[in-house]
C-alpha cells in the first residue's frame with residue numbers, strides 16, 4: 001500500500017543572524033538629556049522610548065536598548081561611547097548575545 005509522503009525530503013535552511021543586545025549602563029556623571037540624545041541619534045529611538053530606556057538604566061543600573069546583528073551592535077555601541085567620550089562623559093554600552 002502506498003501512502004502519500006507530505007514531508008519534504010530536504011529542509012530549507014533559513015539564515016537567521018544571531019542577535020546581540022546593546023545594553024545602556026548607568027553612571028553618576030552623564031547628563032540624562034545627553035543619554036536621551038544619544039539613544040535618539042544612534043539607536044533611532046523616539047523621545048518616549050529614549051526617556052523610558054534612560055530612566056530604566058538610571059534606576060536599575062542597566063537597560064537593553066535594542067538588538068542587532070553582531071557587527072551592527074558593536075558599531076553602534078562604539079559610536080555612542082566615542083560620542084560621549086568626546087564630551088568627557090564616561091557613558092558605557094555593552095554588547096551581549098541575546
Ligand code: NFA
Pocket residue numbers: 024025026027028029030031032035054055057058091
Ligand atoms: N545617572 C545619570 C544622571 O543621573 C543619567 C544616566 C542614565 C547615565 C542612564 C547613564 C545611563 N545624570
